[in-house]
Amino acid sequence: MDIRQLRYFIAVAEEANIGRAATRLHMSQPPLTRQIQQLEEELDTQLFVRTPRGMELTQAGTLFLAEARNIRALIEQATERTQRAGQGRLGxxxxxxxxxxxxxxxxxxxxxxxxxxxxxxxxxxxxxxxxxxxxxxxxxxxxxxxxxxxxxxxxxxxVIATEALLLAVNLNDPLAAQPALPFDALARRPVILFPSGARPNFVDKVLALCEARGFTPEVAQEVGDAVTGVALVASGFGVCMVPESATTLQYPGVVYLPFEDAPADARVDLxxxxxxxxxxxxxxxxxxxxxxxxxxxxxxxxxx
Amino acid sequence: MDIRQLRYFIAVAEEANIGRAATRLHMSQPPLTRQIQQLEEELDTQLFVRTPRGMELTQAGTLFLAEARNIRALIEQATERTQRAGQGRLGxxxxxxxxxxxxxxxxxxxxxxxxxxxxxxxxxxxxxxxxxxxxxxxxxxxxxxxxxxxxxxxxxxxVIATEALLLAVNLNDPLAAQPALPFDALARRPVILFPSGARPNFVDKVLALCEARGFTPEVAQEVGDAVTGVALVASGFGVCMVPESATTLQYPGVVYLPFEDAPADARVDLxxxxxxxxxxxxxxxxxxxxxxxxxxxxxxxxxx
DNA sequence: CTCACCTAATACCTTCGCGGTATGATGAAC
DNA sequence: GTTCATCATACCGCGAAGGTATTAGGTGAG
CATH class of the missing domain: 3.40.190.10 (Periplasmic binding protein-like II)
Structure with a gap:
């Protein structure tokens, strides 16, 4: 069996007339006749009764018509879904x-x-x-x-984006009163660093920035992630350098302050x-x- | 697209190797390669990545494999059901x-x-x-x-069968004591006839039998069907000629008696x-x- | 009753494409 | 580097699909 034959069969069944079906299929009548005969032969089942007025579906033919439409729909769906998967729109x-x-x-x-x-x-x-x-x-x-x-x-x-670095400061810290901080504010407070885990990471970035400015910060604590770091700032452990996007993390008692000199290298990539x-x-x-x-x-x- | 191509695709996907798939399909490798290429071209979607160790399905190919198996199963089911319908085993x-x-x-x-x-x-x-x-x-x-x-x-x-005719008799009737009856018992009792409706029917059969024996029965009542007729016998309206199969209708106060002479024409067709x-x-x-x-x-x- | 007209079926031809064999290109393993 | 596997390409022969022309058969109108 062939999908082409299914198409032919559906057309003939719908037109109930080989000639009209052939026109619809943009072909001549004799090959269509032959294809239908072959289909019937292959199925070993009569699908139509030939009348002087056209082709009439048998019971078996009626059943096969429903199945053929099913198959055709499934094929169309399969090609469409596969194509979308191939375009990265499905999967x-x-x-x-x-x-x-x-x-x-x-x-x-x-x-x-x-x-x-x-x-x-x-x-x-x-x-x-x-x-x-x-x-x-x-x-x-x-x-x-x-x-x-x-x-x-x-x-x-x-690199998708670079983010500016901000300093998370406890609200009770006098630094918190200022609109922006000098970078060396880091030298005057214990610093919370994150993340722990495989180097190089954000910790190295912070330390390198400090070193470039000639000081080594006092490390209060190393923690696993930004959330914990900010939590420690809230508890008064010290200050913590965070990327800009961390500011969505609103934590009572913590403010995020920019650096007034905003050095070009005080950014981190994502x-x-x-x-x-x-x-x-x-x-x-x-x-x-x-x-x-x-x-x-x-x-x-x-x-x- | 072609059902053959689906078969080929499934084989290649399952073997993950065109050469082995070709062997399984009892064909040589190059035409199989070409069919897969054509399928990919028609779908405008890459189905495999070619590695030096064989063919590996892409995500789109994996999806198409599932769909192709579906389609193949549906086709098999359709042919099988159609064939059974064509043999009068389904419908x-x-x-x-x-x-x-x-x-x-x-x-x-x-x-x-x-x-x-x-x-x-x-x-x-x-x-x-x-x-x-x-x-x-x-x-x-x-x-x-x-x-x-x-x-x-x-x-x-x-004619599927012929059935002998029996006489339904009320249990209180003296006739009921006998094991078999002469046919002219019908002449000695009022007779219930059925069915009403289009002639010729069973009524004509009964009347003809009586006429052949030279008497005309006294008609007690004409009713619609055998069930009603037997009910009237139970009520004592008279006797009623019924086909043999009516004896499954067990009615209190009614017995079915054969004719002792059992004439060959005292049968009715079904x-x-x-x-x-x-x-x-x-x-x-x-x-x-x-x-x-x-x-x-x-x-x-x-x-x- | 016959003829015209519809239908599907058949005969024959051409062409396209499938599958075959032989060979090439390419990467992996030793 | 050589060998072995893989898939891809080139080219050929044949079968089957589709086309044209025609036949066969039934219906309906005159």
């Missing part, structure tokens, strides 16, 4: 995020993507940097978000990573969407 | 029966058919003889059961009728089944 995408990336920017990027491609099932996984790289290598995730990535041969990384050999359309569309909405976010931030 | 059969035919024989015939062909949906309709013929002509039924059918050009009828131009397989199988089980019934009756 599943496993995305890894890290702890404080939950704050603000990343969720918005992913939300934009989900709105644009509602038939892609985005599955989120929380992983550390090292876990993300291992998961990429095992194909357990397709893309990950992280900061401060060292280059690797098999993993490509792409990157997404993916396999260098992954050319799947779903990743391509995701990256395109992320680049687009990250650019929009940047613009909105600059104008604010 | 719908509208059968008309008349009032007292509900008794015994016909239900058994239909039950046998339903057991033998469980996928045929038998729909029963109760109709008089005239209604059955009209319904056949309008294709509202496929086959009907009735008695005493006059031949018609467009309706074929076939026929089935169908369109002369109906050659549908479902009718053919039904008739074959009916003939077979009617013969078995006859045999059982004779030996009893």
């Amino acid at each position: 599943r995408l496993d995305v890894a995020i890290f702890g404080s990336a939950i704050l603000d920017r990343i969720p918005k990027l992913i939300l934009n993507f989900r709105n644009e491609y509602p038939d892609v099932n985005v599955v989120l996984h929380t992983m550390t940097k090292a876990e993300q790289i291992a998961a990429l290598r095992q194909n357990r995730i397709t893309v990950g978000f992280n900061r401060m990535l060292a280059p690797l041969p098999d993993i490509r990384s792409e 990157s997404c990573i993916y396999r260098a050999d992954d050319h799947s359309p779903i990743l391509t569309t995701f990256l395109a969407s992320v680049r687009k909405s990250a650019a929009l976010q940047d613009e909105a931030m600059r104008s604010a | 719908r059969l509208d059968v008309a029966i008349f009032g007292s035919a509900i008794l015994d024989r016909i239900p058994k015939l239909i039950l046998n058919f339903r057991n033998e062909y469980p996928d045929v949906n038998v729909v029963l309709h109760t109709m008089t003889k005239a209604e059955q013929i009209a319904a056949l002509r309008q294709n509202r039924i496929t086959v009907g059961f009735n008695r005493m059918l006059a031949p018609l050009p467009d309706i074929r009828s076939e 026929s089935c009728i169908y369109r002369a131009d109906d050659h549908s397989p479902i009718l053919t199988t039904f008739l074959a089944s009916v003939r077979k089980s009617a013969a078995l019934q006859d045999e059982a009756m004779r030996s009893a």
Whole structure:
């Protein structure tokens, strides 16, 4: 059996007339006759009774018509869905995020993507940097978000955004009264650092910035993520350097203050990573969407 | 797209290797390569990534594999069901029966058919003889059961069985004491006749039998069917001639007695009728089944 | 009753494409 | 580097699909 024959059969059944069906199929009558005969022969079942006025479906033919329409619809659906999958508009995408990336920017990027491609099932996984790289290598995730990535041969990384750094200060601290701080405020207070885990990370960034300005901060505590860090600031342990997006984390007794000199290197990157050999359309569309909405976010931030 | 291509695709996907798939499909590798390429081209979607170790499904390919398996299963099911319909083993059969035919024989015939062909949906309709013929002509039924059918050009009828005639007698009647009756017992009692409705029918049969023996029975009452007739016998209205199969109708105060002389013409036929131009397989199988089980019934009756 | 007209079926031809064999290109393993 | 596997390409022959011309058969009008 052949899908072409199904098409032919449906046409003949609907027209109840081979000649008219042939016209509709843009072909001549004799080959159509032959195809119908072959179909009947292959099924070993009479589908039509030939009358002087045309073709009339038998009971078996009526049943087969329903089945044929089913099959045709299923085929159309299959091609359509496959094509959408091939364009990265349908399927599943496993995305890894890290702890404080939950704050603000990343969720918005992913939300934009989900709105644009509602038939892609985005599955989120929380992983550390090292876990993300291992998961990429095992194909357990397709893309990950992280900061401060060292280059690797098999993993490509792409900076999505850079964020300014702010200082989280306890509201009772005299520093909190000022609208902006000099960078060396860090030298005058115990500092809370995060994250713990694989280096290089945000800790190294902060320490490097201080070193460039000729001082070494007093480390009050190292913690796992930004949320814990801000919680310690609220408890009066010290100050804590955080990326801009952490300010969505409103914590009683904590204010986020910019640096008055706003040094160009006092920024931290936010990157997404993916396999260098992954050319799947779903990743391509995701990256395109992320680049687009990250650019929009940047613009909105600059104008604010 | 082509069903053959689906088969090829499934094989390649399952083997993850064109060469092995070609072997499995009993063909050589190059044409298989080409068919897969054509399929991808037609779908405008990459289904496989070519590796030095074989073919690996893309996400779109994985989805298409599931769809292709679905389609293949649906096609197999469609051919199988159509073939069964073409053999009269699947479908719908509208059968008309008349009032007292509900008794015994016909239900058994239909039950046998339903057991033998469980996928045929038998729909029963109760109709008089005239209604059955009209319904056949309008294709509202496929086959009907009735008695005493006059031949018609467009309706074929076939005697399924003949039944002996018995006399239903009230238990208080002195006749009821005898094991068998002479035929002219009918001349000595008021007679209940049935059915009313289109002639010729069973009434004519009874009257003709009496006339052949030189008497005209006294008609106590004409009623619609055997059930009512027997009820009147129970009430003492008179006697009533019934076909053998009516004896399944056990009625308190009524006995069924055979005729001692058992004349050869004291029998009545039971026929089935169908369109002369109906050659549908479902009718053919039904008739074959009916003939077979009617013969078995006859045999059982004779030996009893 | 016959003829015209509709229907589907058949005969024959051309062409396109499927499958075959032989060979090439490419990456992995030793 | 050589060998072995993979898939891709080139080219050929044949079968089958579609086209044209015609036949066969039933219906309805005159």
